[in-house]
Amino acid sequence: MKRVLVGAPCFKTIVDSEARRTGSQRNGSRCMALLWGLCLVIVVGCDHTPVRTRAGRIITDSASTINNRAESRNPGIAQTPQQPEWRWRVRVPPRLALGLASGDSAQEFGNVLGAVRLRSGAIAVGDAARRQIRIFDEHGRFLRASGRRGEGPGEFLRMDWMGRCGEDTLFVHDVAMGKMIVLDPEGQYVRDTRIRAYRRGIRPYGFACDARGEFAVIGRPEADEPVPEGPHRPLSGVSVSDHRGGVISTIGKFPGEDRYRYPRSDMPHPFGAVLSVAIHQGRVYVGLGSAFEVGVFHANGELDTLLRWGGDPIPMTEEILVAAAEADLDKVRGVVVGDAFENRRRSWYRMTLPQTLPVYDRLVADVTGNLWIRQRVDGVGNTIWIVFSNKHEYLGEVMGLPSRFDITDVGDDYVLGFLRGEFRAAADEVLLFDLTRSP
Numbered sequence: 001m002k003r004v005l006v007g008a009p010c011f012k013t014i015v016d017s018e019a020r021r022t023g024s025q026r027n028g029s030r031c032m033a034l035l036w037g038l039c040l041v042i043v044v045g046c047d048h049t050p051v052r053t054r055a056g057r058i059i060t061d062s063a064s065t066i067n068n069r070a071e072s073r074n075p076g077i078a079q080t081p082q083q084p085e086w087r088w089r090v091r092v093p094p095r096l097a098l099g100l101a102s103g104d105s106a107q108e109f110g111n112v113l114g115a116v117r118l119r120s121g122a123i124a125v126g127d128a129a130r131r132q133i134r135i136f137d138e139h140g141r142f143l144r145a146s147g148r149r150g151e152g153p154g155e156f157l158r159m160d161w162m163g164r165c166g167e168d169t170l171f172v173h174d175v176a177m178g179k180m181i182v183l184d185p186e187g188q189y190v191r192d193t194r195i196r197a198y199r200r201g202i203r204p205y206g207f208a209c210d211a212r213g214e215f216a217v218i219g220r221p222e223a224d225e226p227v228p229e230g231p232h233r234p235l236s237g238v239s240v241s242d243h244r245g246g247v248i249s250t251i252g253k254f255p256g257e258d259r260y261r262y263p264r265s266d267m268p269h270p271f272g273a274v275l276s277v278a279i280h281q282g283r284v285y286v287g288l289g290s291a292f293e294v295g296v297f298h299a300n301g302e303l304d305t306l307l308r309w310g311g312d313p314i315p316m317t318e319e320i321l322v323a324a325a326e327a328d329l330d331k332v333r334g335v336v337v338g339d340a341f342e343n344r345r346r347s348w349y350r351m352t353l354p355q356t357l358p359v360y361d362r363l364v365a366d367v368t369g370n371l372w373i374r375q376r377v378d379g380v381g382n383t384i385w386i387v388f389s390n391k392h393e394y395l396g397e398v399m400g401l402p403s404r405f406d407i408t409d410v411g412d413d414y415v416l417g418f419l420r421g422e423f424r425a426a427a428d429e430v431l432l433f434d435l436t437r438s439p
Contacts, residue, residue, distance in 0.1 A: 076304065076305040076392070077305070077308060078305050078306065078307045078308065078394070087396060087399070088387060088395060088436075088437045089399040089400050089436055089438075090399070090401055090415055090434060090435055091433060091434040091436065094431040094433045095414070095432050095434050096138075096139075096140050096430075096431070097429060097431050098123070098125065098136060098430040099112075099418075099429040099430050100429060104142070106134060106136075106142035106145070107142070108427055109125065109130075109418075109427055109428040109429075109430070110127055110128070110129025110130055110427075110428070111127060111129035111428065112125060112126065112128075112420075112428040112430060113126045113127075113128045113161060114161065114162030114163055114408050115408050115409065115417065115418055115430045116162075116163065116408060117409055117414065117416050118135075118164070119167065119168050119185070120138075121137070121138035122136060122137050122138060122143065122185070123136045123137075123432065124162075124170055124185075124187065125430050126159060126162035126172060128158070128160065131149050131155075132145045132146065132147045133147050133172065133183060133187050135186070146189070147187075153189050154183070154188075154189030156172065156177075157174055157176035157177055158176035158177075159172055160174070160175040161206070161207050163207065163209045163408075164409065165213045165215070165243055166212070166213040166243065167211060168185045169182060169185075169213070169243075171195075171209065171243075173204070173207060175203075178194065178203065179192050179193065180193045180194065193243070193244060193245045194245045195217060195241050195245050196217070196239075196245050196246070196247055197217050197218075197219035197220070197237060198217070198219050198238070198239035198247060199219075199237065199250075202219040202220055202222070203220045204218065204219065204220070205219055205236060206218035206276070206277065208278045208279050208363070208365070210281060210365065211281075211367065212281060213242065213243035214240055214241070214242060214243070214248065214279060214282075215240065215242070215243070215279070216238065216239075216240060216277040216278065216279035217240070218238055218256070218275055218277055219237035219238070219239070221234035221235065221256035221257060222234055222236070222237075227261045228261065229261050229262065230352050231258060231260050231261075231269055231272070231354070232258075232259055232260075232261060233255045233256060233257070233258050233259065234255075235253045235256060236253065236255075236275050237250065237252070238251040238254060238277055239251060240279070240284060240299050248299065249301060250301060251284055251297050251299075252297075252301055254275055254286060255273075255275065255288055255290075256274075257273070257274040257275055258271075258272020258273050258274070259272065260272075262347065270328075271320075271324070271357060272358065273288060273289035273290040273358040273359075273361075274358070275287070275289065276361065276362055276363045277363060278363040278365040278371060279365060280365040280369040282298065283296060283297070283299070283365075283369065284296075284297045284298075285297075285363050285365065285371055287360065287363050287373070289360055289361055290358055291359060292308060293306055293307065294307040294363065294373065294388075305392050307371070307388050307392060309386065309394060311359065311375070313356035313357070313359065314356060314376060314377075314378065315356055315357075316354055316355060316357060316379075319379070320357070320379040321348070321349075321351075321353065323380060325345070328348070329341070329344065329348075357376060357379060358376060360373050360374055360375045360376065361376070362406065362407070364408070364410060367410065368390055368412070370387050370388065370389050370390055370395065371387065371388045372386075372398075372410060373385065373386050373387070373388070374406075374407070377403075381403075381404060382403040382404065383403055383404055383405070384397050384398070384401070384403075385397065385398045385401055385405075385407065386398070395437075398415070398435075400433070401415070402431075404419060404420065405417050405419055405431070406418050406419070411435075412435075413435050414432060414433065414435055415432075415435050416430075416431070416433075419431065
C-alpha cells in the first residue's frame, strides 16, 4: 500500500463579518472567532499540484498565513531588509552552565521546562521529572529546592510550564491539577490560581507572560466534528488574562498544533507545526509556524502588523522520516518490546506526512519587547534564532547560540535557556550566555 504525503493544511484565511455593520456596531461587538459566531472563514489561495516521490504522492499547499481583516482592514507589513543594522552575538563559552556531568546531584535535571533569572542574579530552574523548582546563585551554587509530588500547597503532579510573571514572581502550571502555583523569588509557596482560556470549559494549553503579569493563553485545540484517522489541525483560541486568572480580552481563533489521529489516540504530529505566542506590554505575538510570518496584535484583538522575513521551506523527505523514526525506536528499544515495538515502527512508516517542515516553533519576547523567533534550518532539527525589534525592525540572526537551544529568558545583556538531552543517558543542560550587539 502506498503512503500518501500531503501538505500542511492551507490556513490563509479572509475573515469577514456575517453582515457589514456600521462603525458604531463594529465597536460595540467585535468579531472574536475565526470560524463561528459572527465570523465566516473563506479558505483561499491553495495550490494542489501533485508531485511524485518514492513513497507516494505529495500534495502541495500554500503556507499558512495570518490575516485577520475583520479586526484590522490595513495591517502594517514589516519586511526584512537585506542587511540588518545590528549584529547580535552571545559570548562562547557560556557564563554559567548547569546540568553538566559534575557529580553534583542538584545539577542533574530530568526534564527542564523553564529557567529564569531573578533580580538577585539567581537562576530558578523548573524540573518536571522531579517536580521541583531549584534555585542557584549567580555562580551556579545550589541554594534550595521547593516542591515535591502531591496535591497540597506548593506540591506538583504534572508540571508543564514555568515562567517569571511580574518583576520577580514565579508561576508554575500543573496540567493535572489545572492550576498555577505561585512562588516568591525564594521559591516559597504563595498561592494557587487558575489562568483561564478564552471561554469556560476550555483548558489552557500554552502560556507566555510579561513583566506586567499579563498572560497570553492558548486554549486546548478544538475539533467541531469527529476526526478521521490521519493528520488534522484543529483551531485554538488565544486570549489575554491577568495574573489572577481573569480573562482581559480574546485575540481570536487560529490553527493550533498539527495533530495525528490514530485508531485509539490523537497525538501531536511529529513533523507538524505548532501555534506559539509571546506577550509584552499589551502587544501579543501569534505565530502559526508554517510560514515566514508572525502576527502582532493589540490586546483588544486588532491586528497591528505582520512581521515577514525571507526563506525557503524545507521539503519533507524519506531521509528525514527514516532518521526521526529510527532515533525514536532507538530510545525505546529494550523498553518497548514485542508487538508494541512493531506497532510503533509501523505507525511511523504508515504516517501521512506534510509536504514541508515547519518554519519555526518558538516565540520569546524579551524585556524591551524585541521578538525572538526560533527558526528551523534543516531537516534534522537544527535551529537559529532571529530577532525583530519592538518597532518591528528586523535585527538579524543571533550568532553563537547552540543549535536546538530553547530560550526561556532574555535580559538586556544575557540569554538564558536550556539544551534538551537527546538520549536516555544524556541530561538536560541550562546555559546562561552574555549577550552583545554591535553595528
